[in-house]
Amino acid sequence: MSITDKYIKQYGGTPPMPGSSAAMADEKYGREESQSYALPDDFKSYGEYGVQYDSTNPEASQEARADNQGYVDIIGKGLANIGVSVLKNVAEAPAYLATIATSPLVGIGTAMSGGNGWEAMGTYVFNNKYLETVQGIKDSIDENVLKIYVPPSVQEGGLWDKFTSMQNMVSQGSEMMGFVLSMYVPGAVVGKLGWGTKLVAGLNAAEAVVS
Numbered sequence: 001m002s003i004t005d006k007y008i009k010q011y012g013g014t015p016p017m018p019g020s021s022a023a024m025a026d027e028k029y030g031r032e033e034s035q036s037y038a039l040p041d042d043f044k045s046y047g048e049y050g051v052q053y054d055s056t057n058p059e060a061s062q063e064a065r066a067d068n069q070g071y072v073d074i075i076g077k078g079l080a081n082i083g084v085s086v087l088k089n090v091a092e093a094p095a096y097l098a099t100i101a102t103s104p105l106v107g108i109g110t111a112m113s114g115g116n117g118w119e120a121m122g123t124y125v126f127n128n129k130y131l132e133t134v135q136g137i138k139d140s141i142d143e144n145v146l147k148i149y150v151p152p153s154v155q156e157g158g159l160w161d162k163f164t165s166m167q168n169m170v171s172q173g174s175e176m177m178g179f180v181l182s183m184y185v186p187g188a189v190v191g192k193l194g195w196g197t198k199l200v201a202g203l204n205a206a207e208a209v210v211s
Helices: 003-010 022-029 031-037 043-048 058-068 071-112 117-126 129-144 159-163 166-182 184-193 195-210
Strands: none
Touching: 043 058, 071 117, 071 129, 071 166, 159 166
16 A cells, blocks of 8 residues: 555545556546545545545535534634634734834825825735735634634525524634724724824825826
8 A cells, every 4th residue: 555545544535546556546547537536735634523535525525524523613713713813913013003104105105106195005004015924824823723614515505504504603703703803903003193194184285286
């Protein structure tokens, strides 16, 4: 048995042909069918939830994995996700502090050169590398640590299916709650330092000069 086949069996999968190479599988099953044996990136998680991954019916395996994720696991990860979401938004505050203060220069300079000052200022403040890095860390935690598996039937279902699914409600609700609890941070920074009025006044003045 090959190392790949052993790995597949270790985590609950079924090797397509014991001891076979990819070329032998292609020859026996045809290229298109043999490709269905490719393992998903989250293959290991199926075994963790007691599911034997079926490469011929991955959707059924996804349903079984979601069904086997217990309520305690789901609720625990949902609560943890609220905390991570809050921390993520708080961690973004330094970027807002650093960029909001200097964004009038970016906006005014862009407007003076004939560009869209508002767009340039928005990009500078909200789409900088620091924020992208923080979001990347949050996405990695969501996927590798706090993953809540929503059944495909719910993802593809109607509003009622989503509303009555505990997995979906906890997954979406925890994100929303974390955002609500922390959304005041950027606004509080702008309001507390009185930058909001200055930004609007400066940019409007620049655009008035250009026009």
